[in-house]
Amino acid sequence: MPTIDVSYIEFETLLGIKLDADLNKLDDILSLVKSEVKLFNRQDDVLTIEIKDTNRPDLWSVEGVTRGLRSYLKIESGPRDYFVDDPIVDVNVDFGLEKIRPYICCSIIKDLKLDDTKIKGFMHLQEKLDQTYGRSRQKTSIGLYDFDLITPPLNYVAVAPNDYSFIPLGFDNELTLSEILEKHPKGIEYGHIVKKNANYPLLLDSKQKILSFPPIINSNDLGKITDQTRNILVEVTGTMYQTTANTLNLVSLALLDQSGKAYAAIINYPDEHFYKKTIDETPNFNYRIVNLDINYTKKLLGLDLSPKKIADLLLTAGMGIEKINNTSVDVRVPCYRVDVMHQVDLIEDVAISFGYNNIKPIWRDLPTTGSMRSEQDLIDLVRELMVGLGFQETLNYTLTNSETLFKKMNCKQQKVIELLNPKIITMTCLRNWILPSLMNFLSQNQSLEFPQKIFELGTVTLLDNSTETLSRDEFKLATVTTHSNASFTEIKSVVTSLFMNLGIDWSIENVSHSSFIRGRLGKIIVNKKEVGVLGEIHPKVLEEWKLENPAAAFEINLNNVLFFNS
Amino acid sequence: MTTVDKISRVFEITKLGIETLRNSNLIQDKITQLTPNLILSGKWKNFQLQEYNIQAPVTNVWCGKKHPYMRFLEEVRTKLVTLGFNEMTGSSVELSFFNFDALYTPQDHPAREIFGIYQVKDPQFGNINKYQSTLQKVKATHENGWKTGSTGWDYNYSKKEARRLILRGHGTCLSARTLLSKNFEVPCKYFSIARCYRPEVVDKTHLSEFNQVEGIVVDEKLTLRDLLGVLARFAIEVAGADEVRFKPDYFPFTEPSVELSAFKKGYGWIEFGGSGIFRPEVTMPLDVDVPVIAWGLGIDRLFMMKSGLTDIREIFSQDLDWLRRKEVI
Known part of the structure; x- marks a missing residue:
């Protein structure tokens, strides 16, 4: 979730009213734009806002949040209008960018009054848009330049990687x-x-001065914005036109909310076939018209609202109204509300304006009968029996690592579900048996009193080519007892009691398993099928886990014992 | 080290002394342990049973117990069943298609990148042949809105990406599967208690493996008022809340979306759940033409409050002492 640090003084200045500087009240107000206060320090003038809506890039700056709040706070009604003056720059797009990064949109904002706080805010907005809305610069990336250092027209070209060099931002030599x-x-x-690509995108002015190498880095000379900068060129390149144009609007409007005046740029495309047009003028601050169906709105909200009331609520939410009739409202959606994809997005705004807490909840008694998953009764019975046998239930992670599953269990490596992107080295795969989790648990409790008797009934994940996810989960029960006299006999008694109480006939047969002591283990057979193993843990394993007492354990696949037969 | 000289002294009572004591009827032989032999033979009558110091400390007995969090989940499960919900299940490894695509989360969404979801190393891609016709509709919806009335997400959808295998990041994939399965009659209510995985940095408030309680309500007449009603009911039945409050929320797959806060005396306000009405971009490609309420409950936080835990990692506590001593009420 995007988080922004803003100056509270700036926040109030942009809103144009004084608020009660009270944390709870601020939280209530911010909830209207799906945000909340993370931190509020009046003394240091820091307000940290978390924006829960990852699809509202218009809110990711102090300018944007206040723009979103003004209508809700009745400071103004409907959206704020923004204007663009006639074009003052031409941008020529070269052949060859179609498959690399085809689109560029520019605006020029003049007569800005900047200071360090504002510049920092814009840099954060730019960074957030690049990362999230621009998908880590893949889809769009933004550049800001001191317009006074640039000689139009600009050329957006595709060039060979070694043909051009310039001093990138933060460096002092040409590369x-x-x-x-x-x-x-x-x-x-x-x-x-x-x-x-064979060629890389590059943006130059008419004197061959390089502005940037999109989407990588700006020039050190032209791309530096300071509190002395008055006029800024905003440039966005990208792979999808609408997202590129939207990004330009979001940055331009944040600048305009502070001060200044916007001028357009003419984009000259080289290829009508690909671009569908030869000329584009950016930025475009025009609203879109979205038709909102009255009946659909009333039905979805469960509220009996008149078209007029719906229109009023939309104005409060910062939408404009084009036309109202009995069946629908034509809504002017301002250009910065890029989140509006469907009329349900407007219906939610109606509900937020109305106030969620002003809507009366209803509980409909639907004629449905509840039920647990089919395995649950048996799972609970088994857990109850284990508790009755004196074992403590534990809860462990299913994410583990192959050292835990195999090496520390004195076993050969097996194929398990491994993660492509583990976050930490102790969690690199899903477990295929539970006993290692229990050994790990015991290893952390060696200073406590013995006997220690624990179990877990949980899932393991196994590879399985016959399913659509090429894997399946199974329920397993694993149990360990450890104390100075823990033995095969003790754990066999437990298994015997468990199966007796479940009414299941079982037998034990010889097997080899290197986690257990030879001659002191057996496989558990139910219905002629091997369903598990029981025995005394091998001293090598005890050593690996630094367990000081003998241990005896069993692990049973419950899918094979219970659920498939029920 | 200090050394202590050990001195033993032996005192014996003479035969005459014993005889005298016996005959005096004043003092009998005292015994500490009553044995079966003494009971059966009736000899116990000849002895006096030693009185104990009842204040003396005893060794601990640790009884077997269910895990407190598992017991809590049992309670939640029972309450949901009582409210008429059916339990859904599914596997930990999931197709991206159900975790994301069918829930209208675009393929280039940050939540799908390697820092947002665990991807499976081998095999990397699953099998989606069964869902070809739904896949077509989902693809069109993502790209241009299909016939849902939406603009879509403005990008090129990849069918291969839909097959990517991941560890499920939320339980909502089970709701998508249920809606697609057509094994339900309207009205219906479903829930799941699903182990979910996300590559989070584990700290006091985040786990990379956790449980989610989620579900859906499906009925022709459902509205936002019903959604609030369902949430209010959960707050009262599951959290025992005295008061509820709703706030706007965001999920890519629901609109409107609502956050639920519940107030309970002694606990204060807690954010207890998130929910919304599935977007048409979710329901229409799944051939569902009635409103679907989707909800999720923040049960971890509720459990932590009830158990006095301040660190979410303690839910998976590896501390046997805590489990042994934790009271059951």
Whole structure:
């Protein structure tokens, strides 16, 4: 979930009203835009806001959050209008970018008044948009430049990796594009996006000064924004047109909410066949019209609302109204509300305006009969028996590692469900048996009183080519007893009692299993099928786990014993 | 080290002394342990049973017990069944298709990247042949909205990505499977208690393996008011709440979405659940044409409060002493 640090003074300034600087009240207000206060420190002027909606990139800045709140707080009604002045820059798109990074959208914001806090805020917004909405710069990436240092028109071109060099942001020497991918931290991080192509994207001005190497890095000279910068060129490149255009709007509007005036850019495309047009003008702050069905709204919300009331609620939510009639409302969706994909998104806004806590909940007595999963009764019976036999139930992770499953159990490695992206070395695969979890548990409790008798009834995951996930889960019961006299006899008594109480005939046969002591173990047979193993744990295993007392254990596959026969 | 000299002294009572004591009827032989032999032979009558110091400390007896969290889940399960819910089950390894695609989470969504979900190393891709026609509809919905009335997500959908095997990140994949299975009659109610996995940095408030209680309610007449009603009922029945409050929430697969907070005396407010009405982009490709309420309960937090735990890792506590001493009420 995106989190933003804002200045509370700035927050109030942008809202245009004074609020009660009370944490709970702020939380209530922020909930209208699906956000909450993570931290509020009035003294240091820090308000940390967490935005729960990952599909509302318009909220990821102090400008955006206040823009979203103004109508709810009745500071203004409907959306705020934004204007763009006539184009002052031409951008020529070269052939050859179609398969690399085809789209570019630009705006120029003039007469800005910036300070360090604001610049920091914009950099954070840019970073969040690049990461999340731009899918780690794969889909879109943003560049900001000091417009006064640039000589239009701009050229967006595809060039050979070694033909051009410039000083990238944060460096003091020139690097070629290939060198940037090898040496610059951003090149190393994002290089994979362009590396597969023969040519790389590059943005230059008419004097051949390089603005940036999208989506990797800006130029050190042109791409530096300071509190002295008055006029900014915003540039977004990307692989999908709408997302690129939306990103440009989100950045431009955040700048405009602070100060300044927007000017357009003309984008000249080289290939009508691919781009479907030869000229584009950006940015486009126009609203979209979405038709909202009154009956659908009333039905989904369970509220009897008139078209007029629905329109009023939408205005409160910051939407505009184009037209109302008896059956529908034509809603003006402002350009920054990129989350609106379907009329249900507007219906939710109606509900939020109405107030969730003003809606009366109802509980319908639907004629349904509840039931547990079919295995549950038997699972609970088995657990009850184990408890009755004096064993403590434990709960362990199913994520583990092969050292635990095999090496420390004195077993040969087996194929299990391994993770491609483990987070920590102790959790790299799913367990295929439970006993190692119990040994691990005991190893952490050696200072406590003995006897220690524990069990777990849980799932294990096995490979299985016959299923659509190429694996299946099974229920297993594993039990260990450890104390100075723990023995085969003791654990065999437990298994005998368990099966007797479950009314299951069983037998024991010789087997070899290197986790147990030779001659002191057996496989458990039910219905002529091997369903588990019991025996005395091998001293090698005890050593591995640093257990000081003998231990005896069993593990039974319950799917084979109970559920498949029931 | 200090050394102590050991001195033993032996005192004996003379034969005459014993005789005198016996005849005096004042003192009998005292015994500590009553034996079967003494009982059967009636000889116990000749002896006096030693009185104990009842204040003396005794050794601990540790009884077998169910795990407190498992017992808590049993209670939750029973309550949900009483409320008319049927339990759904499924496997820990899941197709991305059910965990994400069918729930209208785009394939380039950050939650699907390696830091958002555990991917299986080998085999990497599962089998989705059974769901070809649904796959087509889901693909069209993601790309351009299909006939749902949505704009879609504006990207190129990959059928291969839908087959990617992952460890399920939430229990909602089971609801998607249930809706697709058509093995239900309207109205119906389902729930699941599912072990879920996410590559989180494990700390006081995050586990990378945890349980989720989730489910759906399906009926033609359902509205947002019913959704609030279901949540309020859970807050009262499951959390024993005195008061409930609703806030806007976000999930890619529901709209409207609601967060539930429950107030309980002695505990304060806790965020107890999230829910919403499935988006048409979820239900229509699954051929479901009635409203579906999807809900999830934050039972971990409720359990922690009830058990006085402050660190979520203690749910999977490896501390036998804590389990032994934990009271059952």
